[in-house]
Amino acid sequence: MDSNRPKVHIEKTTLTKFADILGNAGILVMILLVALNWGSLPDTVPTHFNGAGDADGWGSKFTLLILPVIAIFLHILLGVVERKPHLHNYPVRLTEENAPLFYAESVKIINLTKNIIALMFAYITYHIIRGALNGSDQLNIIGLAIFIILLFLVIIVGMVRMSKIK
Structure with missing residues (x-):
């Protein structure tokens, strides 16, 4: 990390503001789903799914508390990283003139990643709770695949956009 990098404040865009609303x-x-359904949940819930979306691991309903805790931790951690773009990793061609462009793109990548992860965890929590209440041991793998594809797209598009910064 170069401590001599310019520190530029990057304003949130409409996209990142909207993503923050969705992620929050x-x-x-996720928290409400767990809290409102806690009393109705069976003592054992699916905790792991194979590639086909079939449950292949079960645990106490208390394991459902892990998902919101991890999601909140990641959301806070990535939020801190998002606010410090001068500490992110950049190519050698970073200059005082192009730093705002690099920073803005990096902040957008982190922001979208943070919020897609939050939505993905909510999606998984919803399906685990719904399945536990309905006696189903299935996770809709297509929906999960969409979140993973979105994550990769955000990173790839952001890296391509950064590669075009002079």
């Missing part, structure tokens, strides 16, 4: 809503929904 995802975390809130």
Whole structure:
């Protein structure tokens, strides 16, 4: 890390503001899902799924508390990283003139990643709870695949956009 990098404040864009709303809503929904369904949940719930979406691991309903805790931790951690773009990793061609462009793109990648992860955790929590209440041991793998594809797209598009910065 180069401590001589310019420190530039990057304003949130409409996209990142909207993503923050969705991500925060995802975390809130996840917490509410667990809290509102806690008394109805069986003592054993699916905790792991194979590539086909079939449950292949079960545990106490208390394991459901792990998902919101991890999601909140990641959301806070990535939020801190997002606010310090001068500490991110950049190519050697970073200069005082192009730093705002690099920083803005890096902040967008971190922001979207943070919020997609929050929504993905909410999605998984919803399906685990729904399955536990309905006696189903299935996770909709297509929805999960969409979140993973979105994560890769955000990173790839961001890296391509950064590669075009002069």
